[in-house]
């Protein structure tokens with residue numbers, strides 16, 4: 001459906017690359033998330049796909065049609081891509097239905113199509129309201145309906161949930177995922193929040209310094225991250241340095257790098273590798289307690305535990321099956 005080959009983009013004539021030699025393919029009807037730390041190239045990638053930037057090298061095909069190469073650049077409005085942005089971008093002076101009709105004014109059956117997409121997002125009864133008469137979540141559903149109305153080949157959602165509070169966010173992301181799946185459109189959404197990506201994406205693409213470092217199903221990314229960077233995007237991760245390996249008496253392969261996820265750290269429990277430690281500071285986080293710990297060999301660690309009553313002296317450990325190994 002979307003095929004990208006050797007895509008590169010620099011903004012300073014090749015001195016530094018915002019995107020470097022990125023290649024991947026996306027299948028029809030799936031939802032993909034692009035994840036990466038700030039500056040990793042997420043926006044650049046979607047701007048290139050959308051036709052808002054031209055690449056230095058590489059090609060982009062949508063539905064087997066070349067839309068971008070060094071020689072060819074199909075205009076953004078001719079790529080048949082729908083957009084949903086963080087800030088809804090609805091026209092404040094137009095009612096909901098009019099907001100949707102605006103983008104499909106040339107369509108023969110536009111009234112019928114507007115009705116369909118308003119039903120799809122469950123807002124038919126509010127069609128005569130103005131955007132300011134809706135909640136943030138409802139406005140985002142209108143934005144989605146408007147983007148879906150022209151039947152786009154591809155839907156791009158750029159940080160669509162970041163304006164919403166945590167409760168609404170979780171609710172809306174499930175709702176939006178359901179609507180997208182029901183509509184059958186292929187969707188790419190960009191997010192900082194790996195929880196959003198894990199919750200709704202069939203596959204996740206991870207960018208680091210402009211490079212695509214892993215493309216995988218959510219469960220695989222979590223259990224088999226390709227690097228410490230990928231692992232740490234999906235939760236607190238402690239790198240098992242030589243000093244920590246010696247504290248836990250767990251010598252690991254020297255040509256690899258190792259880490260353990262915070263949730264696999266056990267406090268006062270039996271484990272394959274255990275050491276004694278002193279708790280220097282406890283911070284109550286609501287669902288758990290953050291501990292600053294000094295191991296008996298002098299190493300410091302910060303971990304979060306579900307335990308609420310922690311003595312000053314503890315044992316801390318982990319099991320060998322939970323050690324993540326990377327060739328780095």
Ligand SMILES: Nc1ncnc2c1ncn2[C@@H]1O[C@H](COP(=O)(O)OP(=O)(O)OP(=O)(O)O)[C@@H](O)[C@H]1O
Nearest residue numbers: 011012017018036037038039040041042043044045
């Ligand atoms: N118009 C531009 N001119 C010069 N450099 C740019 C431009 N746009 C992006 N960059 C640089 O390209 C790199 C990738 O930026 P990009 O905006 O694609 O990252 P991002 O992953 O979307 O970041 P964020 O999550 O903060 O939005 C960064 O180093 C950025 O400074």
